[in-house]
Amino acid sequence: MTTESTRHLPESALFTGRGTTALWALLQCLQGRGVSVLLPVNICEIVIPAIRHAGFQPLFHDVDPVSGNATVENLRQAWRPGVAACLATHNFGTPLDMDAIKAWAREQEVFLIEDACNALGATWNGAPVGSFGDAAIFSFGHAKIVEVGTGGALQVRDAALRRKARGLLDSLPLFSPRHQEADAAFQAVLRTLRQNPPAARPEVYRALYAAYLPHLLFRPDGRLQEAIARNLEGLDRNLAERREKARLWRSLLDVPPLRQRPEVAGDVYWRYTFLAPETVRDRLLAALRAKGIPASTWFPPVDRLFDGRRASAGFPNAARFAGQCLNVFVDRSMELAAIPAAAALIRKTLEQA
Ligand SMILES: Cc1ncc(COP(=O)(O)O)c(C=O)c1O
Structure with a gap:
């Protein structure tokens, strides 16, 4: 990695095709340590087939109903014998309590992987997220804080394990237009399924991802790595702009019945996420x-996406959060100057509800 990129990523981090590729390669190296990987139930679904493909079962945990993120209590409650690793996911740009989570992982002898895919640049107690666990994954894909189209990174603390993961990553095919085409086709099917919930049955999802999975496992070429490094150079500015927009959203939306997620020292903004009562959330979304x-x-x-037998009723907080949360944007797609009118529209829609 270049000097510039190591300002924001751990020095020994390896560039990967995607965040999911990083997770898959790492888990391959953990085979034999247990049967399952503990992860939040409200996560990007793409990691689930990768976990399965690496030989593990996902074991989901609930999250805090206001932050949408894990607490150590959530991990404690969901833990079962056989958990090999925990994917501690700093979602929405908000760092998890790594003191408590690290102590818990050590106590349970769980391999701790930080998922920093949506929190690049965030810190906990002044140290970057991704520097606390036994390993960490990062993403530069679609809608990420540093968005290069695809790309990821893997940090592994133990040198022998890192060498093993690097060997695996180096054996993958090089990124090519074939991967981009497969991704475009896959995204098109996914969009259709999401617009047509009755068709989104577990067997359909399983088949779709089984066909797509080989296209997730690739290594970045030189151009992609350069693009990531170049974009990382602008991270400080990127984060400052996001923070300025988030502050404005917060000040304009801090009205009942809306609820703001608590600010946490060291957080960054993936989007500006807030909560609205379930009865009005979809109306606000439609108005925007x-x-x-x-x-x-x-x-x-x-x-439930991949396995219809399980029910989200087992995850009441994540279900509640999902019914209430609304993400407004803080990236280049939302100019600072356009935020007051957008916030006024939200407030007007609330008054009419
Ligand atoms: C929290 C989280 N982890 C992992 C991933 C997977 O990263 P990638 O899309 O680069 O494979 C995502 C992607 O959206 C994510 O949001």
């Missing part, structure tokens, strides 16, 4: 989208 203002409701529980 009708005016072409970007907004989303990520991240919903994913436990």
Whole structure:
């Protein structure tokens, strides 16, 4: 890695095709340590087939209903014998309590992987996220804080394990237009499924991801690595702009019945995520989208996507959060000057509700 990129990523981090590729390669190296990987139920679904492909079962945990992120209590409650690793996911740009989580992982002898895919540049007690666990994954893919289209990174603390993971990553095919084409086709099917919930059955999802999985496992070429390094150089500015927009959103949306997620020292902004009562959230989303203002409701529980037998009723906080959360944007797609009018639209829609 270049000197510039090591300002934001651990020095020994390896560039990977995606964040998911990083996770898959690491888990391959952990085979034999247990049967499952503990992870939040509200995570990007792409990691689940990668966990399965590496020989583990996902074991989901619930999250805090207001932050949408894990607490150590969530991990403690979901832990079962056989957990090989925990994917401590700093979602929404908010760092988890790594003191408590690290102590818990040590006590349970769980391999601790930090998922910093949505929190690049965040810190906990002044140290960057990704520097606390036994390993960490990063992403530069679609909608990430540093968005290069694809790309990821893997940090592994133990040198022998890192060498093993590097061997695996080096054996993967090089990034090519074939991967981009497969991704575009896959995204198109996924969009159709999301717009047509009855078709999104577990067997459909399993088949879709089984076909797509080989296209996730690639290594970045020189151009992609250079693009990531170049974009990382602008991270400080990128984060400062996001923070300025987030502050403005917060000040304009701090009205009942909306609820703001607590600020945490060292946080960064993936998007500006806040909570609205379930009865009005979708109306706010529709009002924003009708005016072409970007907004989303990520991240919903994913436990039922691949396995219909499980029910999100087992994850009441994540289900509640998913019904209430709204993400407004803080990246280049949302100018600072456009935020007051967008916030006024939210407030007007609330008054009419
Ligand atoms: C929290 C989290 N972890 C992992 C990933 C996977 O990263 P990638 O898309 O680079 O494979 C994502 C992607 O959206 C994510 O949001």
